[in-house]
Amino acid sequence: MNITVRPATEDDFPAVVSLIKELAEFERAPEKVTNSVEQMKQEQDLFRCFVAETETGEIVGMALFFMAYYTWVGKSIYLDDIYVKRSLRQQKIGTALLNKVFEVARAEKCRRVRWQVLDWNEPAISFYRKCGAEISGEWLNCSFDEAGIADFNI
Numbered sequence: 001m002n003i004t005v006r007p008a009t010e011d012d013f014p015a016v017v018s019l020i021k022e023l024a025e026f027e028r029a030p031e032k033v034t035n036s037v038e039q040m041k042q043e044q045d046l047f048r049c050f051v052a053e054t055e056t057g058e059i060v061g062m063a064l065f066f067m068a069y070y071t072w073v074g075k076s077i078y079l080d081d082i083y084v085k086r087s088l089r090q091q092k093i094g095t096a097l098l099n100k101v102f103e104v105a106r107a108e109k110c111r112r113v114r115w116q117v118l119d120w121n122e123p124a125i126s127f128y129r130k131c132g133a134e135i136s137g138e139w140l141n142c143s144f145d146e147a148g149i150a151d152f153n154i
Contacts, residue, residue: 008051052097061083061085065077075111
């Protein structure tokens with residue numbers, strides 16, 4: 001199967017949102033997705049996205065990331081999600097998507113690329129280790145959702 005990895009356009013946002021929802025199902029948290037095509041259109045200056053597309057035009061994978069700044073190292077990329085449809089895994093599509101993100105990191109002179117993986121997602125952990133990623137179990141996520149942001153008052 002021939003796959004093309006290219007930058008996503010607004011026309012791809014419905015497929016990207018669909019992949020985000022598939023990922024949320026896989027990660028056992030479908031109710032957490034509140035993003036929408038409309039929201040992505042409004043906020044598209046805040047992220048970058050690559051899509052993996054078949055020769056028939058079907059979008060079967062995506063890597064969504066943004067520039068970040070880490071105090072210890074400086075300019076970085078945060079890879080928020082990389083996802084390939086389950087039926088098409090093991091065909092190097094994830095590798096192609098990750099390669100594109102790292103091309104951007106090199107071109108933009110980033111000092112770090114970082115992402116997270118759930119501790120039970122052994123296939124992904126194995127893939128990332130094979131790629132040479134350092135996987136740390138030391139750090140815990142701290143998050144607030146919209147309601148938590150609105151209610152925050154110490």
